[in-house]
Amino acid sequence: MNRADVVRVDLGARSYDVRIGRGLIDDAARHLAPLLRRPKVAVITDETVAMAHLMRLNLALEAAGIALTALALPAGEATKSWDHLARAVDWMLDHRVERGDLVVALGGGVIGDLAGFAAAILRRGVRFVQIPTTLLAQVDSSVGGKTGINSDHGKNLIGAFHQPTLVLADIDVLDTLPARDFLSGYGEVVKYGLLGDAAFFDWLEQNGSALRDGDKAARQQAVTRSVGMKAGIVARDETEEGERALLNLGHTFGHALEKATGYSDRLLHGEGVAVGCALAFALSQRLGLCSQEAPSRVRAHLRGMGMMTDLADIPGDLPDADALLAMMGQDKKVVDGRLRFILARGIGTAFVATDVPLDVVRALLQDALRGR
Numbered sequence: 001m002n003r004a005d006v007v008r009v010d011l012g013a014r015s016y017d018v019r020i021g022r023g024l025i026d027d028a029a030r031h032l033a034p035l036l037r038r039p040k041v042a043v044i045t046d047e048t049v050a051m052a053h054l055m056r057l058n059l060a061l062e063a064a065g066i067a068l069t070a071l072a073l074p075a076g077e078a079t080k081s082w083d084h085l086a087r088a089v090d091w092m093l094d095h096r097v098e099r100g101d102l103v104v105a106l107g108g109g110v111i112g113d114l115a116g117f118a119a120a121i122l123r124r125g126v127r128f129v130q131i132p133t134t135l136l137a138q139v140d141s142s143v144g145g146k147t148g149i150n151s152d153h154g155k156n157l158i159g160a161f162h163q164p165t166l167v168l169a170d171i172d173v174l175d176t177l178p179a180r181d182f183l184s185g186y187g188e189v190v191k192y193g194l195l196g197d198a199a200f201f202d203w204l205e206q207n208g209s210a211l212r213d214g215d216k217a218a219r220q221q222a223v224t225r226s227v228g229m230k231a232g233i234v235a236r237d238e239t240e241e242g243e244r245a246l247l248n249l250g251h252t253f254g255h256a257l258e259k260a261t262g263y264s265d266r267l268l269h270g271e272g273v274a275v276g277c278a279l280a281f282a283l284s285q286r287l288g289l290c291s292q293e294a295p296s297r298v299r300a301h302l303r304g305m306g307m308m309t310d311l312a313d314i315p316g317d318l319p320d321a322d323a324l325l326a327m328m329g330q331d332k333k334v335v336d337g338r339l340r341f342i343l344a345r346g347i348g349t350a351f352v353a354t355d356v357p358l359d360v361v362r363a364l365l366q367d368a369l370r371g372r
């Protein structure tokens with residue numbers, strides 16, 4: 001049996017493990033059985049993931065006498081909507097999912113967010129397990145209890161904090177990801193080095209290509225280190241009153257760009273984060289907070305990995321700088337009407353800023369748009 005790393009998310013009575021390793025879906029019954037009050041689980045997934053992984057999970061549970069019933073929703077960001085949330089909740093009620101039962105979110109960030117929110121509001125709270133099937137979900141959205149859906153007003157504006165009971169991050173499933181989806185998730189991996197672990201960023205500069213090209217040991221190490229960083233931050237600041245805001249490095253720009261591109265496949269979430277991190281470091285340099293070397297290293301690494309780095313990399317038209325600023329103004333990171341940016345004094349030294357002059361941000365965006 002392959003060795004699994006275990007990261008504990010320490011939240012008192014609501015603490016849980018994130019188990020990271022190979023073959024965890026095939027071994028799911030051993031991990032889930034101790035959590036079950038009766039031998040059945042309700043799985044929420046998407047159609048793409050269902051075709052790739054649901055049968056494996058079903059066979060693993062069936063062999064242990066655990067019944068599985070599943071709902072497969074359409075794949076894609078558009079599924080994080082009121083309509084699909086209602087469909088998921090009604091489906092669970094139709095299948096008589098009880099408060100003591102277990103809901104399993106099998107999929108990427110979209111499914112994890114939606115299924116977690118559905119579990120949070122069903123019968124005022126049902127336990128759920130995350131089995132994240134993308135790199136982005138393994139290192140970010142499956143850990144920390146943020147659940148929710150999107151609105152016409154912006155991304156993730158409707159939701160709840162509802163911690164999972166367990167997270168199973170199976171490294172083997174990353175082999176099934178298209179290259180673009182893997183690199184999108186890598187945008188969140190890089191973020192951890194940039195916000196608080198310069199040594200991790202150094203390691204990524206040396207090992208990023210091995211990760212991209214399929215090195216299982218390197219992938220497991222990167223996921224474990226990313227999850228470890230997030231777990232520590234979540235334990236200290238569960239509901240994002242302070243330090244947890246650092247996890248939004250790149251997201252103020254990224255979410256606005258996602259909204260500007262209609263939450264479509266023009267720009268995946270992790271791609272928006274990568275471009276947003278490059279912009280955040282460029283903004284930090286313009287404000288005299290860091291040297292030019294830092295944003296140059298960020299852009300060079302992203303570019304070397306074959307990732308989106310600049311606004312010019314985003315296909316199609318983008319709105320002007322003022323429109324992008326207006327989209328940022330609707331983001332969850334607005335506090336007392338002021339935009340909150342995550343800036344950096346260098347690689348690994350990020351901090352929260354609410355006093356950034358908007359004319360500097362506007363000029364940065366105007367220059368970036370001209371570069372298109």
